Amino acid sequence: MIVSDTMWMPDLSQAPQRSKYEALALAIREGVAGGQLAPGAQLPPVRELAYRVGVTPGTVARAYRLLVDDRVLVAGVGRGTFVADRPAHLPPGLTQDIAQHMAPSLMADFPVAQGEPGYLVSPRMPDMGQGALMVRVLGQLAAAPPDTLMRYPSRSTDVAARAAFHATLDPAAIGPATVDDIVLAHGGQNAVVLIMQTLLHGPQPAIIVDELSYNGFRSAAELCRAEVWSVPWDTEGPSVEVFTQLVRQHRVQIYCTAAEVCNPTTRATTPARRAEIAAVARRHGVHVIDDDCYSRTQRLGPSYRALLPELGWYVTSPSKSLTPALRIGFAVAPQSCGPALVRTATGHSFGVSQLVCHTYAGVMAAPELPQIMAAVTARIAQDVACAVEVLAGHNLAWADGAPFVWLTLPPPWRAEAFVDAAKAQGVVLKSAEAFVQRDSRMVHAVRIAINGQVSHADFRTAMQRLRALLNAPPARIAV
Structure with missing residues (x-):
């Protein structure tokens, strides 16, 4: 080379x-x-x-x-x-x-590429004032008595963060929950791993994920040495028939999904299908982790925790709505499972740092936060609307509030070839291959992430380049 x-x-x-x-x-x-x-x-x-x-x-x-x-x-x-x-x-x-x-x-932990125009691999939140807000809160924390920051994290040191998060919960969406049902983690992904470590048992544990789904579920399962099986979707959500077959055949212990916004397709499971899946899970004792890190402007239905009070888990974090730099995640456990998850989290890292917990609680209490969050949502919506406008006529899916869109490619484009061609034009995307099992059927689609750290003008230019590729595919696609 x-x-x-x-x-x-x-x-x-x-x-x-x-x-x-x-x-x-x-x-x-x-x-x-x-x-x-x-x-x-x-x-x-x-x-x-x-x-x-x-x-x-x-x-x-x-x-x-x-x-x-x-x-x-x-x-x-x-x-x-x-x-x-x-x-x-x-x-x-x-x-x-x-x-x-x-x-x-x-x-490798230091950022080098996220601000590049055309870097649309992972969603990045625009700074609409939350950066300055966090600086202010950290300044207030620096003036606090030093002895407040001299202890290991525990359930007593993180109660302010749990209470601040609890105040945001809608009982109709996630079911009745107390502050004690909430367990903190180092981000949403870490919350998923902690839940799996709490629940999975036996020599060959197995989980189910959606056929197209967040690859963090599979990564977490690999860490826990669990087999992963995928369930295909129809127009309403996961196939009940296939889901039931997988549960019976492989003695599945956990189903990981995102009922409101599937990453990457942006699709939602209909409320009726959620109830059907919940009934199968209840009958076979399958726990359901409902990842709500990406959420819609208006919810379409209850989470699996509301439908399955004894087996449903709700996971979220502020990474996809505020900033990923604030490494905190929340797991709302079934009321009988909270103590077990607390033991796992304590054995894992003792808990989340007081600096992070106090910063989160301070940010959530700030009077300007609703205005900031509205501005973040509006900026993301602006870029999504731009993608929909420029790529009109092509098979595009999106959800209000979600910082990405899903583009199903027209023939003769293949996913990998399109990603290569887009990269040659300065637009870096994620192929459908990143969201499926290795032996799954081929899906020719790409996820276009909203990068709020680049200008709207640069994003529009990137969409215009993708439009040009879609409208003039090569006669012969090399894979």
Whole structure:
């Protein structure tokens, strides 16, 4: 591989147990960590590198996308793919000399790509005043007596955050709940993992996810050594017949879903179908985790926790409505399961830091918060409306309040080929492949995330580029 003036050829045979794209991604990571690939160095175009290494263009594109998602690389709009210039993004006071000796895993935590125009891989909240609000709350916290911040987290130190969250809950949506039914986590994903660790048992635990669903469910199941089975949807939601068959055949213990806004399709399970699935779950003792991190402007029906008081779990976080930097998540347990989840959370990390808990409680109490949240929702709606307008005539799905849209591709486009073509135009998307089981049926669609950290004008330009691709597909699609 030739990068800038450096001759460097990765040996993909060094990772025989990995797929080719993973082996290539690992080689690039090692090149960055070892200094052969300097910050800011431009990598070859997809097809050129594929020819040199002896793999398909799709393999190279997939490796690049993985590293862009992990913020090792940056996809520049119309310029190509570059090694992230990490020192420019370090916190104040951290010198470049120190940065050069930091572990690559730690360096990957610093943002490098989210603000790039055309970076539409993951939703990013626009700053409509919540940043300044958090700074103010943190300043107030800094003036508090020091002894309030000198203890390990516990159920007594996080009660203010639990009470602030409890005040936002609608009993009609999630069922009756007390402050004691709420357990804090380090974000919504962590809440899902904690619930699985609490519930899963036996030598071969199994869970069900929707056929197209948030890949964090599968990641959590992998951590818990659980088998994952997927249920297809019809026009109302998950197939009751297939769901029942899976439960019986595999002794499923948990069903993970998002009843209001399925990520990535934006579809909702109808209230009638939720009741049918809840009845099957009750009959077979299946717990249901209802992820509500993405929510609609107006709810369509009750959560599974309301329908299944003894087996339903409700999970959410402010990451998709306020900011992902405030690492706090909430799990509302069935009333009989709260103590067990508390034990899991305590054994996992003792709890969520008081700094985070007090910051969340302070932000939620701020009088300007409703106005800020309304502005965030309006800005997301502006970009969604732009996508709907520019991509009119194509198969597009969206939900009011959700910061992404789902584009089903017209023939002859295939998902991976379209993602590659979009990236070549400076628009980075996530393929349907990221949301399905490896052995699932092929789905030719992409998720277009709303990145509130880029301008609306840049987003419109990105949509116009996608429109041009959709209207003029190549005669022959290379995969």
